[in-house]
Amino acid sequence: MSQLSTKHLLGIKDLTPEDLHLIFQTADQFKEVINRPIKKVPSLRDITIANVFFENSTRTRLSFELAEKRLSADVVNFSAGNSSVKKGETLLDTVNNILSMKVDMVVMRHASPGAPHFLSKHIDANIVNAGDGTHEHPTQALLDTFSIREKLGDVAGKKVCLFGDIVHSRVALSNIFALKKLGAEVMVCGPKTLLPKYVESLGVKVELDVRKALQWCDVANVLRIQLERQQLKYFPSLREYSQYYGINKGLLDSLDKEIVIMHPGPINRGVELNSDVADSDAAIILDQVENGVAVRMAVLYLLAGAGA
Numbered sequence: 001m002s003q004l005s006t007k008h009l010l011g012i013k014d015l016t017p018e019d020l021h022l023i024f025q026t027a028d029q030f031k032e033v034i035n036r037p038i039k040k041v042p043s044l045r046d047i048t049i050a051n052v053f054f055e056n057s058t059r060t061r062l063s064f065e066l067a068e069k070r071l072s073a074d075v076v077n078f079s080a081g082n083s084s085v086k087k088g089e090t091l092l093d094t095v096n097n098i099l100s101m102k103v104d105m106v107v108m109r110h111a112s113p114g115a116p117h118f119l120s121k122h123i124d125a126n127i128v129n130a131g132d133g134t135h136e137h138p139t140q141a142l143l144d145t146f147s148i149r150e151k152l153g154d155v156a157g158k159k160v161c162l163f164g165d166i167v168h169s170r171v172a173l174s175n176i177f178a179l180k181k182l183g184a185e186v187m188v189c190g191p192k193t194l195l196p197k198y199v200e201s202l203g204v205k206v207e208l209d210v211r212k213a214l215q216w217c218d219v220a221n222v223l224r225i226q227l228e229r230q231q232l233k234y235f236p237s238l239r240e241y242s243q244y245y246g247i248n249k250g251l252l253d254s255l256d257k258e259i260v261i262m263h264p265g266p267i268n269r270g271v272e273l274n275s276d277v278a279d280s281d282a283a284i285i286l287d288q289v290e291n292g293v294a295v296r297m298a299v300l301y302l303l304a305g306a307g308a
Helices: 017-034 059-070 091-099 115-122 138-152 170-181 210-216 238-245 249-253 285-303
Strands: 048-053 074-079 105-110 126-132 159-163 185-189 205-207 219-222 260-262
Touching: 017 059, 017 138, 017 170, 017 285, 048 059, 048 091, 059 074, 059 105, 059 126, 059 138, 059 285, 074 091, 091 105, 091 115, 105 115, 115 126, 126 138, 126 285, 138 170, 138 219, 138 260, 138 285, 159 170, 159 210, 170 185, 185 210, 205 210, 210 249, 260 285
Parallel strands: 048 074, 048 105, 105 126, 159 185, 159 219, 185 205, 219 260
Antiparallel strands: none
């Protein structure tokens, strides 16, 4: 198989395990490309891609932009903060105006869950979901699982625990779908107030004790406390969260094994992760960033049909 089973990347839920393996194999090749002296390939030089971000983003937007430029695509950047959206223009009007400039692909981040799915039903361009509200963030889950595969050789059979703010995290949901499709065992760990009520129905274990969860897992994927999404108080204070759920060097040293530490960034240092862990040899956080470019190159290349 050399093509994805779908025209869009709306969520991991829509992908098959074969799709995931194809993306990883393609990303392996692009990872070699971005480590060469000349980092560009002409694969998408006839393709125009619009990055349409209705929510703030630094890492994801830069990673997509770099991936697009490495593939020689033409890139248009659109930020809703400086646009006619402020004047009341609808999502569909905004995107249709961009498409009338002959854009082939739209990479979109939006605060409303389901916004990319809505768009995909109304426009012809390929849509890549770069995060929709608290729903999914598929490329983050792809680069996370790719990084686990690279570090441990395979994802199947590995024990992966997601720590922290699961209820607000689109990264958590996409990771759970990807890890389960690839045969990993998945656990979530955090305060009860930050765990969704339905989480066990996704086939994951739940653990409230950080030390027990760390002892169980091969990989700890530590998620950011999303203060900007919390209208309510889900825990008394950051200091108390750090005391009970923060991961520090002492805690890791007390385990009878070594585990891999991941974080999608940006890190709240001293809250979910201490610097002595984030900067340690156990952490593959900067590898995740590098892999993000290769994985996004693979997704864009495959969606453009260049792999057909």
